[in-house]
Amino acid sequence: MPVSRVPRRALTGAAAALGVLALAAAGIGGGAALAASSSQAAPAAAATHRVLFDNTKAETAGNADWIISTSQPDPLGQDSTPNAETDWTGALSSWGVALQKAGGYSLNTLPSGRTITYGNSSNAQDLSNFDTFVLPEPNVKLSAAEKTAVMKFVQNGGGLFLISDHNNSDRNNDGCDSPCVINDLLTNNGVDNTDPFGFSVDLLDISTDNPRAISDSSNPVLHGPFGNVTGSILRDGTTFTLKPGDNANVKGLLYKAGASGNTGAFFATSTFGSGRVAIWGDSSPVDDGTGQSGNTLYDGWNDPAGTDAALALNATAWLAGNGTTTPPTTPPTTPPGGGTCTAAQLLANPGFESGASSWSASSGVITTSSSEAAHSGSYKAWLDGYGTATTDTLSQSVAIPAGCAARLTFWLHIDTAETGSTAYDTLKAQVLNSSGSVLSTLATYSNVNAASGYQQRGFDLSAYAGQTVTVKFTGTEGSKLQTSFVIDDTALSVS
Numbered sequence: 001m002p003v004s005r006v007p008r009r010a011l012t013g014a015a016a017a018l019g020v021l022a023l024a025a026a027g028i029g030g031g032a033a034l035a036a037s038s039s040q041a042a043p044a045a046a047a048t049h050r051v052l053f054d055n056t057k058a059e060t061a062g063n064a065d066w067i068i069s070t071s072q073p074d075p076l077g078q079d080s081t082p083n084a085e086t087d088w089t090g091a092l093s094s095w096g097v098a099l100q101k102a103g104g105y106s107l108n109t110l111p112s113g114r115t116i117t118y119g120n121s122s123n124a125q126d127l128s129n130f131d132t133f134v135l136p137e138p139n140v141k142l143s144a145a146e147k148t149a150v151m152k153f154v155q156n157g158g159g160l161f162l163i164s165d166h167n168n169s170d171r172n173n174d175g176c177d178s179p180c181v182i183n184d185l186l187t188n189n190g191v192d193n194t195d196p197f198g199f200s201v202d203l204l205d206i207s208t209d210n211p212r213a214i215s216d217s218s219n220p221v222l223h224g225p226f227g228n229v230t231g232s233i234l235r236d237g238t239t240f241t242l243k244p245g246d247n248a249n250v251k252g253l254l255y256k257a258g259a260s261g262n263t264g265a266f267f268a269t270s271t272f273g274s275g276r277v278a279i280w281g282d283s284s285p286v287d288d289g290t291g292q293s294g295n296t297l298y299d300g301w302n303d304p305a306g307t308d309a310a311l312a313l314n315a316t317a318w319l320a321g322n323g324t325t326t327p328p329t330t331p332p333t334t335p336p337g338g339g340t341c342t343a344a345q346l347l348a349n350p351g352f353e354s355g356a357s358s359w360s361a362s363s364g365v366i367t368t369s370s371s372e373a374a375h376s377g378s379y380k381a382w383l384d385g386y387g388t389a390t391t392d393t394l395s396q397s398v399a400i401p402a403g404c405a406a407r408l409t410f411w412l413h414i415d416t417a418e419t420g421s422t423a424y425d426t427l428k429a430q431v432l433n434s435s436g437s438v439l440s441t442l443a444t445y446s447n448v449n450a451a452s453g454y455q456q457r458g459f460d461l462s463a464y465a466g467q468t469v470t471v472k473f474t475g476t477e478g479s480k481l482q483t484s485f486v487i488d489d490t491a492l493s494v495s
Contacts, residue, residue, distance in 0.1 A: 049320035057138035062171035065291030066136035068096030072109040094288035118149035131320040132159040151191035155273030159319025162279040166205035198247025209234040211266035224314030232306040237282025341404035352379035362392040375488035383475030385484030395472035402466035404494035411454040416447040417481040425483035432470040
C-alpha cells in the first residue's frame with residue numbers, strides 16, 4: 001500500500017488553467033516569407049520546451065544585435081504578451097516572439113558577463129534547466145569549463161543550435177570570430193576532440209547566395225510544425241565540410257548553389273550522445289532587421305528569397321524534442337517495424353490499480369488520495385504538489401521486442417498554484433538505457449501547462465525496439481507554490 005503523504009498539497013481547484021495557447025501565425029513582423037512557405041499554422045506545443053539564448057560571447061558587438069530581447073534573462077519582462085517582433089528589442093526578436101506566440105516554449109537569455117555552466121544548481125540559467133541552447137554568432141572563445149559544459153549538455157540529451165558567420169567577421173576585434181570560436185569548440189573541448197559532430201566550419205566569405213533545401217519529405221527540420229523549408233539566404237556567410245566518417249549522423253539540409261554531398265553545406269544537423277546539433281552558416285537569415293539603436297541590420301527573417309523563419313523555428317522545435325525521440329546511443333540490431341511483431345501492451349500495472357507493484361516510485365507517489373482524482377479506477381501516480389522543494393520519480397523498465405513499432409501513452413493532469421508564464425516546477429518524461437543514461441527527454445511539462453482535467457500524451461518509441469529501456473518521470477518542484485503532476489492509465493503498446 002502507498003504511504004500517505006503529509007500535509008497534502010493545498011490545491012487551488014481551478015488554479016492556473018494556463019494550458020498551451022493555440023499557435024498564432026509563425027511569421028512575425030511582415031511574416032511574408034513564412035506565410036508563403038506554408039498555409040498550415042503550427043499547432044500548439046504539448047510540452048514546455050525550454051530554450052536558452054546566449055549573450056555572453058559578444059553577440060551585440062559592432063553591428064550585431066543577436067538577442068531576442070533587452071530584458072534578460074526573462075524577455076517577458078519587456079512585454080509579457082508580445083504580438084509583433086518590435087514588442088521585444090533585438091535582431092532575433094522575431095524568432096523569440098514567434099516561439100512565445102506558438103505556446104509551449106519558455107525562453108531565457110544568458111546575460112552578458114555570465115558563464116555557461118552545466119550542473120551548477122546555483123545558476124538559474126544552467127544548461128541542465130534547458131532543452132535547447134542557442135549560440136548565435138559567438139565572437140569570444142568559450143573557456144575550457146564552458147566547452148565541457150556545452151558538450152556534456154548535448155551528450156546528455158540537450159539540443160545545441162550554432163550560428164556561424166563568414167571568415168574575418170571578428171566584431172569585437174579580439175582575434176577570434178565565430179568560425180574560430182565554433183571550430184575551437186569542436187576540436188578542443190575536453191570531452192571529445194575528434195570531430196564529435198562530424199562537421200567543421202569553412203573559412204570562407206561568400207558574399208551572396210540562395211542555398212536550396214534537399215529533397216527529404218520526412219525530415220522534421222525541413223518539414224516541421226512551423227512550415228515547409230525550400231531555401232535560405234546567404235549574405236556574407238560561410239559553409240561547412242561534412243565528415244560522415246567521424247559521425248555517421250551528420251546531414252546537410254541546405255547547400256549553396258552547385259554544391260552537394262560533403263562540401264558546401266549551408267545548414268547541417270547531427271547528433272552527439274543523446275543530444276542533437278544544428279548549425280547555420282550565416283546570421284543574416286535570423287536577423288529581423290530591427291534592434292537596438294545604432295546597429296546596421298538586415299531583414300533576412302522575412303526575405304522572400306528564403307524560408308528562414310520556418311527553418312529557424314522547425315530546427316528549434318527539433319532540437320528541443322517537440323514530441324519526437326532522440327535516436328538511441330546504440331542502434332537496435334533489428335530495424336523497428338522490420339520484422340514480425342505480436343501486438344501487446346508491455347507495461348505492468350499500467351493504471352496503478354495494484355498499488356506500487358512493478359513500478360519504482362518515490363514514497364507516496366502511487367496513491368488513492370481523494371485530493372486528486374484518478375483518470376480511471378482508484379489509483380494514480382501523483383508527483384510533487386507540496387509547495388516545498390521536492391523531487392519525485394516514477395519509473396518502470398520494459399523490454400521492447402525487436403521488429404516492433406512502439407508507442408508510449410499516458411494521461412496527465414497538471415494542477416498548480418503558480419501564476420504567470422515562468423516554468424517554476426517541471427515534469428520530465430524520459431527514456432533511459434539499461435545503464436541509467438538518458439537516451440531521450442521526450443517532453444518537459446511545467447506549471448505553465450496546467451489545465452483542468454486529464455490530457456493524453458503520446459510518444460513514438462520505435463527507435464528502441466530490441467532494447468530494454470526504462471520509462472521514467474521526474475517531477476521537480478520549487479520551494480514556494482505547489483504544482484501537482486498526476487499520471488494515470490499508462491501504456492507502452494507495440495505492433
